Amino acid sequence: MARPIRKAVFPVAGLGTRFLPATKAMPKEMLTIVDRPVIQYVVDEARAAGVEHFIFVTGRNKGVIEDHFDIQVELEQTLEQRGKIDILEALRKDLPAPGHASFTRQQQPLGLGHAVLCAKELVGDEPFALLLPDMIMKSERGCLAEMMDVYQQRDGNVVALEQVPMNETHKYGVVETGKEWEGSHEILGMIEKPTPGQAPSDLILSGRYILQPEIFDYLALQPPGSGNEIQLTDAMIQLNNDQNFSGLQFKGETYDCGSKSGFLMANVAFGMLRDDIAPNVADTIRALLDSYDDRMGKNK
Structure with a gap:
């Protein structure tokens, strides 16, 4: 029987250089999609999937993320005095329960795999979810919640997959698939950024994972890979030799908020879901x- 997924890891130590100068003094994860920080959308997705404990792997100048998930007494008192109870209740709803948020530091920028390894002592010996905060998923039901269904059926490890044109597969981690079930695939292998024309499929890893704790053993021994960083995909390739991996083919929309265009499109997409601003946005x-x-036309 599959062990429950109680904890989720959020690697938020990145420098956000693609958004400079906006991220010179503000973490990229705190940039807003409409009126909520990027990181809040990802935490909401994890909470909706049943996650109880939220682990943030931070870096320098990321203290504002910790502040965001804490009580701001003066603000709450002001809102209460002014009778803005609906806003106050919304803020309180976003907070993790006391003792259910942990923060640890990635002291050197050595890659995603290294960031995940930094969470080892907080995760302990249990399976966990990993959500990349740059990737915002939009669907009727959250991506991680759908992955939990696959995990309960298949156990082992689960990754989210998305389909891309074959001529773009060299930009991503790509999977080789085997048996196909309803909405999910058996994962036979993975390759990080394959040479153009050599990808085993058009399905890529898209920023959501459910991993068994043995991944930490492989990450601890993993030599630097692409970009001279410790790559998570390289460690998953090794783990895949010993444990089964399944892939959920996500059917919603994904916005890469680590890119300027993806960030802008996310603002438009989520703005259009808001009855209070959608008409103005559309016009x-x-x-x-x-x-x-x-x-x-004039330029022609």
Whole structure:
């Protein structure tokens, strides 16, 4: 029987250089999609999937993330005095339960695999979820919740998969699949950023994982790989030799908020879900598209 997934790891130590100068003094994970920080969307997804303990692997200048998941007494008192109880209750709802958030430091930027390894003592000897905070998933039901279903059926390790054009597979970690079940695949192998034309499929790893604790043993022995960093995919390739991996093919929308275009598209997509601002957003987009078409026509 599959052991329950109680803990989730969020690697939030990255420097966010693609968003400079905005991230010079603010962590990229605290940039907002509409009116909520990027990291809040990912934590919400984990909570909706039943996660109880949230582990953040931070770096220098990331203290504001810890502050975000803490009580701000002065703010709460002000909101209460002004009668803004709905906002106060919403803020309190976002907070993890006391003692259910942990923060540890990745002291050197040695890659995603190293960041995950930094969480070893907090995770302990139990399976856990790993969510990359750059990747925001939009669907009726959360990606991690769907992965939990696959995990209960298949046990072992589970990864989220997305389909991309074959000519783009060299940018990602790509999987080789075997048997196919309803909405999920047996994973036979993985390769990180394959040579163009050599990818085993058009299914890529997309930032959500359920991993057994043995992954830490492989990460501890993993030599630096691509970019001279300790790569999580390299360790999963080794673990796949000893344990089964399943892949959930995610059918929703994924926004890479580590890129400027993905971040902007996420703001538009989630803005359109808000009844209070969607009409204005839609009207503005139409006007901008008309202006763009006129400008491109003139350039011709």
